[in-house]
Amino acid sequence: EAQLLESGGGLVQPGGSLRLSCAASGFTFSSYAMTWVRQAPGKGLEWVSGISGSGGSTYYGDSVKGRFTISRDNSKNTLYLQMNSLRAEDTAIYYCAKWSSGNWYKYNWFDPWGQGTLVTVSS
Amino acid sequence: QSVLTQPPSASGTPGQRVTISCSGSSSNIGSNYVYWYQQLPGMAPKLLIYRNNQRPSGVPDRFSGSKSGASASLAISGLRSEDEADYYCATWDDSLSGVVFGGGTKLTVL
Numbered sequence: 001e002a003q004l005l006e007s008g009g010g011l012v013q014p015g016g017s018l019r020l021s022c023a024a025s026g027f028t029f030s031s032y033a034m035t036w037v038r039q040a041p042g043k044g045l046e047w048v049s050g051i052s053g054s055g056g057s058t059y060y061g062d063s064v065k066g067r068f069t070i071s072r073d074n075s076k077n078t079l080y081l082q083m084n085s086l087r088a089e090d091t092a093i094y095y096c097a098k099w100s101s102g103n104w105y106k107y108n109w110f111d112p113w114g115q116g117t118l119v120t121v122s123s
Numbered sequence: 124q125s126v127l128t129q130p131p132s133a134s135g136t137p138g139q140r141v142t143i144s145c146s147g148s149s150s151n152i153g154s155n156y157v158y159w160y161q162q163l164p165g166m167a168p169k170l171l172i173y174r175n176n177q178r179p180s181g182v183p184d185r186f187s188g189s190k191s192g193a194s195a196s197l198a199i200s201g202l203r204s205e206d207e208a209d210y211y212c213a214t215w216d217d218s219l220s221g222v223v224f225g226g227g228t229k230l231t232v233l
Contacts (some may be wrong), residue, residue: 035222037168044125045160045168045211047222059221095167106215109158110222111170111179 002027002112004096009117016086016121022079022096022114030054030074033099035110036081038092048094049081053102064090086121093118126151127212129225136233140200143228145212146193151223153193155215159186162209162227171210172197199230207232 008020022034036048049070050059058070069082079096094117097110128146135141145157159172170179172188175195187198195214199206212225 037222044227045213045224047224050221061219061221100173106155106217107174109170109173110160110168110213111173113167113169115167 002098004098004112004114006094006096006114006117009094009119011120011122012086013123014087014121017082017084018086018119020081020083020094020096020117020119022081024077024079024098027098029072029077031102033102033104033108034070034072034079035097035099035104036070036079037095037097037110037113038090039095039116040089040092043092046092050099050104051079052104057104059104083119086119088121091119091121125226126216126223127214127225129210129212129228131226132229132231134231134233135199135202137202137204139202140198141202141230142199143197143210143212143230145195145197145225147195147214147223148193150218151193151214151216152190152195154217157188157190157195158213159188159197160211160213162211164208168211202232204232206230 005023035050051070055072067085071080097113100108156174160168161171162168175190176188185201209227216223
């Protein structure tokens with residue numbers, strides 16, 4: 001059974017940086033694209049970023065493009081999200097999720113999701 | 124402001140059938156599959172419906188999905204108290220090369 005466990009969340013000041021990690025188990029990590037989705041307090045879901053199984057292709061939502069960097073270490077079965085120039089509006093629970101294909105492309109879905117890690121951007 | 128439009132709330136009594144709508148445009152729902160995710164209170168989202176109307180193993184057949192044009196809907200029949208949750212529709216957006224979500228619908232079982 002695929003399992004995902006996020007870590008690295010916390011309180012950071014505006015303009016600061018934070019790196020999230022997502023440890024994967026129960027499936028062949030390198031065979032699947034991975035993604036980050038966030039949820040601001042009391043709000044809906046927002047796709048943040050996706051990365052192909054090989055790590056060679058990355059994709060970002062407009063609200064984080066140029067500030068966030070997604071990466072993966074297939075030898076460690078771990079997904080990362082480097083978040084720079086953080087803003088108050090980046091405050092959210094960040095979920096990592098397994099994509100149902102090795103390529104980040106249509107016709108696929110998120111399953112499963114991790115339990116999430118909370119990032120709070122505040123002075 | 125979400126790309127896909129869902130009603131913020133829905134409700135029903137045990138045993139009833141409820142539907143939740145999701146509307147988009149030709150660049151998202153109109154040309155791609157629709158997915159539904161269930162988020163129980165305090166929990167992470169969970170896949171409920173994939174590729175418009177397919178149920179993952181373990182999801183009861185009380186849940187069904189459909190799509191027509193640039194709109195989709197989720198139907199829940201035989202409503203149960205444990206169905207009380209937030210429901211999100213999602214689809215691929217060709218102009219974004221990414222996934223877009225609806226704003227979510229909070230289902231209350233009266």
